[in-house]
Amino acid sequence: MIGRIRGILIEKAPAQALVECSGLGYEVDIPYTTFFHLPDAGQEVTLHTHFVVREDAQSLYGFVSRLDRDLFRLLIKVNGVGPKLAAGILSGLDAQQFIHCVEGRDIKSLVKLPGVGKKTAERLLIEMADRIKQLEGRFIPVAGQADGAAAEAPQLSPASHQPADEAEAALIALGYKxxxxxxxxxxxAEEGMSSEALIRLALRNMIPA
Incomplete structure (x- = not known):
């Protein structure tokens, strides 16, 4: 099991990062909650990872927060939720937001995520009710800092594209037309909004696909 990777960020896109470690380049699938906290290309990055092996593919999923990674591991244990759907859930909601949804029985926020229908949302609320207790009270270590140390979220790097264009591309990658x-x-969209804020608001207001 590959539990963490630290190296130089070579490339980053809304759904994947390329990290060079000891001369090897690792393609890491990431949710958007991680993408927005990545440093600029050429800088060092640390990601908490989960390695998925299937008959037809091997995938490495990475998260800037260990809490998000641990929630991902719980999500893929839910009946009908695979790694891609779990990453999609964590693209619209970070771990703390998901926990609030489960505790508040907020099914409306879940069904707005692509791939999450009413039945899947109900299953998530039921099966995750007890499992999220394993996550409560945990600090969210930020990449590059010691595990278990509380920290503020890193500032976003200046975007090379307009926030609206980047947000639109991210929604398309999530599965929306x-x-x-x-x-x-x-x-x-409002003037001065970041791409992250645009995506969160858009997901919150979109009619379920």
């Missing part, structure tokens, strides 16, 4: 993504972003 281009027209749906464009409408959702246009509906919530």
């Amino acid at each position: 281009p027209q749906e993504a464009a409408r959702a972003i246009a509906k919530v």
